[in-house]
Amino acid sequence: MSRLGRLTRQLADAALQLTLPLFDANAAPPVVTRQGTRVIRLEGRFVEYSMRRSRRRTIGLVIDDRGLAVTAPRWVSQAEVEAVLNERANWVLRKLVEWREHAARRDRIAIRWEHGAAVPFLGETLTLSIEPSHAGSALRDGTMLRLALPPGAGREQIQDTVQGWIQQQARACFGERVARFSRQLGVAPKRWSLSSARTRWGSCSADGSIRLNWRLMHFPEEIVDYVICHELAHLKELNHGPVFWRTVGELFPEYQRVRDLLRTYPDDVTIS
Ligand SMILES: [Zn+2]
Structure with missing residues (x-):
């Protein structure tokens, strides 16, 4: 694997922690939703979405790492919004799953935060070493980063x-x-x-x-x-x-x- 590939894999630190609002078919709809959001059932799955009214003339759907966002003209009823969501259910669910997989990929590149783990640092790779007897909290020694932590540190x-x-x-x-x-x-x-x-x-x-x-x-x-x-x-x-x-x-x-x-x-x- 290339150096850049390795670095990229190790860069989860820069990754977002995501919770995509997509709930399994058999689960009950979420009791507590984020403020200002609604929930709709699409093909048996509960999908949370944010709803915004605007001066635009059509209903807009955007899916990204924050989930589904709907923008609708002020004169469109909630039932009409839901009809559009049902019509486009396939697309909505596919996109939400894609984003969830994207998030999972990033989670896999996480720094492991344990003895022996590699941490990319200014183009080099430092190796974490937990050394209970070490003085000071952290000290770099060549490519080692020595951490004065107890053996059972979490x-x-x-x-x-x-x-x-x-x-x-x-x-x-x-x-x-x-x-x-x-x-x-x-x-x-x-x-x-x-x-x-x-x-x-x-x-x-x-x-x-x-x-x-x-x-x-x-x-x-x-x-x-x-x-x-x-x-x-x-x-x-x-x-x-x-x-x-x-x-x-x-x-x-x-x-x-x-x-x-x-x-x-x-x-x-x-x-x-
Ligand atoms: Zn700039």
Whole structure:
């Protein structure tokens, strides 16, 4: 398997936790649904969906990782909406199953959070080692990440310790790069902070502050550099027009190749 393939497989950390609203035929309809949602029975299966009224002229159905969303004109009755859902039941169920399988695939690429597990880190692979006698909570030693945890430490405890360490590394790594590229650009962000967003690698606000996802630390350094340059360039151009991309290119000449590389990573996370 390619290095990229391996990395991608290990990147579940960046994956979303999904619960698709699709219930088995024999199960009772859900008693508690998410706020503002409805439930319909399609071909014997209960499907939860969100309903929004709009000024559009037709009924719209969208299925993604959040489930089924229906948008309907204000003058359409609930019975008519349900008739459309029944008519398109096959498609709705097929799409929901596809998304559920997609979510399951991502779950399989999860970091195992146990002794000996591999954790992708800035283009390298670190191996977790639980060492009860070790001092300090986590310490990198070559390609080993030594964790001072009791022998019976649970997955959650291991995950917390490792992620805490990664966030600490992210602060130093991003801080150094933000300073370096800001000098090059001639503009610095008002402030920058770490984010744990499930759907964004980075963002830049109109007030000049930047947020960078600490999970980028699971990627090669060039991806970290690209995302930082992308967000810094927004300090000059808060859009994705030609001037923006020229600015990114001045900071990071290889941006096109790395941008394409980033697109091969889990597809539910974007950069803005
Ligand atoms: Zn952007």
